[in-house]
Amino acid sequence: MKSNTQNAKIEAITEKTLVLGIDVGSETHYARAFDYRGVEYSKKPFKFSNTEAGFVTFKEWILDLKEKTWEG
Template sequence: MNFTQNKKIRQVTEKTMVVGIDVGSEKHYFRAFDWRGIELTKKPFCFGNSIEGFRTFYNEIGLLMDRFHLSETLVGME
């Protein structure tokens, strides 16, 4: 593993929520995981490709962070 990969891995701590987004043209889906890869959402969460949709996404992330006592979020898009 090179230095860049190790640096990226070290960004994920016990206080990090990792969010994966499957990007679509009209709808997007996300799932959230803790630092060990345990899923925090029971099913994919859908949000629209609009300002309102992204506000919903942002609010849902905040609720999950509060619920699981997390302070950082790392988001990846596919």
């Protein structure tokens, strides 16, 4: 049954899927973004602080990627 669940998750990934990897730290986080094929969107990780302002910049980064990738 486990493979059926894994296959369902894989099948849910489409060309419009943004895959994010986040290295969580106590003060600073690092994020990377990939397309559905595993191709990275940025050449280096996006660094943001563990504050409200840091998460606002992280959200802006994601929205910017979305605009450049799917709407631009």
